[in-house]
Amino acid sequence: MEERVKRDIITVIDNLLPLLRRTPVDAERLKELSNHTIHNASIYQDSGSVKIAIVIYALYKLKLRGKDCPKIADHLKNIRAMLKQGRHEEFHRATNTAIQYLSNIDKKIRLYIDEVIKSAQIQKGYKIFDHGISIAQAASLLGISQWELRSYVGSNIPRDLIPDRVSFSERLENARRMFQ
Amino acid sequence: MKYLVFDTGSIISFAMNNLLFSLKDLKTRFGGEFIITEAVHQELVEHPMQTKRFKFEALQVLKVIKEGTITVYKNEQLGPLTQDLLSKANASCLAHHHPMQIVSLGEIEALAATIILKGEALVVDERTTRLLVEDPAALALHMSKKLHTTVKLDQAALGSFRSQTKDVKIIRSTELALIAYEKGLLDPFLGDYPRSTLIEAFLWGLKLNGCAISEEEILRLIATETALPTGKSTS
Numbered sequence: 001m002e003e004r005v006k007r008d009i010i011t012v013i014d015n016l017l018p019l020l021r022r023t024p025v026d027a028e029r030l031k032e033l034s035n036h037t038i039h040n041a042s043i044y045q046d047s048g049s050v051k052i053a054i055v056i057y058a059l060y061k062l063k064l065r066g067k068d069c070p071k072i073a074d075h076l077k078n079i080r081a082m083l084k085q086g087r088h089e090e091f092h093r094a095t096n097t098a099i100q101y102l103s104n105i106d107k108k109i110r111l112y113i114d115e116v117i118k119s120a121q122i123q124k125g126y127k128i129f130d131h132g133i134s135i136a137q138a139a140s141l142l143g144i145s146q147w148e149l150r151s152y153v154g155s156n157i158p159r160d161l162i163p164d165r166v167s168f169s170e171r172l173e174n175a176r177r178m179f180q
Numbered sequence: 181m182k183y184l185v186f187d188t189g190s191i192i193s194f195a196m197n198n199l200l201f202s203l204k205d206l207k208t209r210f211g212g213e214f215i216i217t218e219a220v221h222q223e224l225v226e227h228p229m230q231t232k233r234f235k236f237e238a239l240q241v242l243k244v245i246k247e248g249t250i251t252v253y254k255n256e257q258l259g260p261l262t263q264d265l266l267s268k269a270n271a272s273c274l275a276h277h278h279p280m281q282i283v284s285l286g287e288i289e290a291l292a293a294t295i296i297l298k299g300e301a302l303v304v305d306e307r308t309t310r311l312l313v314e315d316p317a318a319l320a321l322h323m324s325k326k327l328h329t330t331v332k333l334d335q336a337a338l339g340s341f342r343s344q345t346k347d348v349k350i351i352r353s354t355e356l357a358l359i360a361y362e363k364g365l366l367d368p369f370l371g372d373y374p375r376s377t378l379i380e381a382f383l384w385g386l387k388l389n390g391c392a393i394s395e396e397e398i399l400r401l402i403a404t405e406t407a408l409p410t411g412k413s414t415s
Contacts (some may be wrong), residue, residue: 004276039327043275132273132323132331134308135189135390136223136284145227146188147234150390151196162307162322165315166350168397175355178184178300179209179363 001048005040006083009052012037013080016056020073030060038124042131045141048088050124051095052079054142057120058102067105075101118144125149182212183299186250187290188223189390190303191216193353195237196389197382202360204249209363212300215253217293219262219286221245253293261292265344269312271337273320275329282308282319294348301349303356305391310352313345354386354393358401376402 012033019026019033034056041049055076062069075098082091121142126149128138139149194200207214216224225245228238244250266288270281287309294302304310311319316338323331360366361379370378383398 002278039329042327043278043280043329045281131326132282132308132319133280134283134287135306136287137281137308140284145231145234146223147192147196147228147237148231150189150192154388154390162311162318164310165318168354168393168400171351171355172358174301174349175351175359176362178182179206179359 001046001088002044005044005046005049008040009037009048010080010083012052012056013076017073017076020076025063027060027063030056030063034060034124035127038127038131041124041141042128042133045133045137047141048083048091048095050141051092051099053124054120055095055098055102057123058099061120062102062105069102069105071101072098118148122148122152126152129153182210183215183294183297184210184212185215185217185253185290185294185297185299185302186220187216187302187304187306187309188220188286189305190353190356191220191224191241191250192237193305193386193389193391194357195241197357197385199353199357199360199382200240200244202357202365203244204247205363205365206356206360207249210300214250215293215297215299216245216250217253217258217286217289219289221252223286253297255293255296257296258289258292261296262289265292265341268337268341268344272312272316272334272341273323274332274334275323275327279334280323280331283312291345291348295344299348301351303351303353305352305354307392310350310392312341313348313350316342352393353391354383354397357382357386 016030016033019029034053037049037053037056040046041053059069059072075094079091079094079098082088082094121144125138125142125144128141129135129149133141135149135153136146139146142149191200194203203214224241225238228234241250245252262285266283266285269283269288271279273280273282287304287306290304291302291309291313293299308319311322316333320331320333361382366378366382369381379402380398383393383401387393387395387398
């Protein structure tokens with residue numbers, strides 16, 4: 001893992017832990033922290049940044065709905081410790097455990113939590129795509145299919161479309177020539 | 181023999197907009213072969229067959245392949261060329277001196293197939309691949325803005341990539357759907373509505389399912405196409 005990414009994830013967790021002690025939790029700040037990790041995920045495409053982004057985003061969604069996650073702070077401290085000690089395999093295991101913990105919070109809402117995780121993956125995939133990474137690469141990074149990501153991308157109109165060097169008219173004329 | 185090569189996204193666009201039926205007729209009019217590669221087949225069919233949500237769409241794509249409308253292309257040259265292009269593409273954009281993996285295997289394999297087959301065009305909706313071939317500076321600028329960091333282009337990698345892809349023409353599923361419209365293939369869906377409604381319907385459908393077409397282009401197209409006497413417009 002790149003040293004810069006490692007430092008960044010530790011900083012994010014250091015910012016996150018005090019937030020979780022407050023009542024009520026500042027959900028929008030949670031969302032900001034999740035988005036921050038996506039910059040690194042786009043550049044370095046390390047699974048650590050991606051998973052942390054998913055954990056924080058899922059936490060944000062749960063907090064928005066007033067759901068309690070009493071042990072998440074312990075999970076995050078463990079993730080931080082593994083990362084700081086350079087124990088990368090244990091770091092990934094700890095992150096997976098945190099995701100699993102969020103999924104298991106309440107068996108009755110297990111399906112909902114799975115949807116939150118899936119939604120987090122898709123949302124973060126969209127963010128990575130929005131940064132300029134291809135849809136296929138973003139989908140692969142998040143472990144989702146292009147079908148899932150494309151249907152989300154289409155319904156989120158980007159704020160700034162990049163103008164095409166090849167004009168639409170030129171493309172259409174090329175297509176017409178092929179089908180004459 | 182003429183070839184039109186498709187990447188994953190363009191077929192997904194057609195599937196999600198119930199336009200797969202038009203490919204058979206389009207292929208006949210094209211007078212050649214419609215091609216996908218094995219990596220694209222994996223993304224289109226094999227991957228969603230393991231999920232619940234898009235399984236039926238995957239089966240619909242499979243039907244089109246089994247009917248022979250789309251052919252899965254295999255060639256021993258494809259692997260080496262794909263890897264060569266992929267490594268150059270993913271070395272071309274740098275952030276913090278770090279090369280970014282901006283494209284994946286399926287997209288580049290489709291591009292490689294287009295080069296080997298000297299295809300008429302590559303049908304790709306996906307913005308990043310198109311920009312890499314047509315306007316990499318614009319891609320780097322966009323990424324710089326979004327990542328709040330300067331994204332630089334590795335001119336050696338990019339130059340080599342572009343020299344290999346310079347003859348590749350790119351069209352989108354939008355243009356293909358418009359050809360289907362102009363050939364009258366979508367006329368059965370007109371009903372009592374004016375032609376502008378039909379064009380608006382399928383163009384917005386394509387856009388909302390991920391095809392990079394702007395609202396401005398849609399409005400311009402509606403205005404242009406409905407000014408003509410029939411749906412079989414300019415061809």
